[in-house]
Amino acid sequence: ETGVTQTPRHLVMGMTNKKSLKCEQHLGHNAMYWYKQSAKKPLELMFVYSLEERVENNSVPSRFSPECPNSSHLFLHLHTLQPEDSALYLCASSLQFPSKNIQYFGAGTRLSVL
Amino acid sequence: SQQGEEDPQALSIQEGENATMNCSYKTSINNLQWYRQNSGRGLVHLILIRSNEREKHSGRLRVTLDTSKKSSSLLITASRAADTASYFCATANTGNQFYFGTGTSLTVIP
Numbered sequence: 632e633t634g635v636t637q638t639p640r641h642l643v644m645g646m647t648n649k650k651s652l653k654c655e656q657h658l659g660h661n662a663m664y665w666y667k668q669s670a671k672k673p674l675e676l677m678f679v680y681s682l683e684e685r686v687e688n689n690s691v692p693s694r695f696s697p698e699c700p701n702s703s704h705l706f707l708h709l710h711t712l713q714p715e716d717s718a719l720y721l722c723a724s725s726l727q728f729p730s731k732n733i734q735y736f737g738a739g740t741r742l743s744v745l
Numbered sequence: 746s747q748q749g750e751e752d753p754q755a756l757s758i759q760e761g762e763n764a765t766m767n768c769s770y771k772t773s774i775n776n777l778q779w780y781r782q783n784s785g786r787g788l789v790h791l792i793l794i795r796s797n798e799r800e801k802h803s804g805r806l807r808v809t810l811d812t813s814k815k816s817s818s819l820l821i822t823a824s825r826a827a828d829t830a831s832y833f834c835a836t837a838n839t840g841n842q843f844y845f846g847t848g849t850s851l852t853v854i855p
Binding site for chain 1 (some may be wrong): 775776778780785786787788789790793833835837842843844845846847848
């Protein structure tokens, strides 16, 4: 148990659906991250929030929309996804950003887009 | 690419043997970290080595860092079936950016 909880663990959605991924941490960390992990590819950093402000957005399509209502919660809103968006989506947190520190990961949400 | 690259991509050994994985990177770093990922799960931090350190130990893990060669290695001694997982290096560079490599998939055969 890393202290970072992601829900749901699995999600199947059609290309026209709207869904949200949730991440929660109670480690007192100030930075939270969304990563995408596809087979045989490095982890792709999608978004970074520091003190509830988005500080990094790595050319992610607008069909992915992050939200950080407070320092403990992070959401990833999904709409009109494509089959190539199927992947494991990982949330992480660290004490601060920029991060030279250890990142703590959730177990991930396995997303399948049909 | 600025990411670390692990070598080999896949490694299969017998229980009790040692496993060595290597990581190469391209930019100057503040520290290098190794993470482990069990199938379909999140990453778990194993060990952090700072740029001014050359070797670090944690239990059965030994990490070395050679900044002149921009490379690191992770040694797992006396491997166990439970060590089966993917192992990733991650570099925190002097520009405060953080990059993960592609990982080494380790299989330990009982």
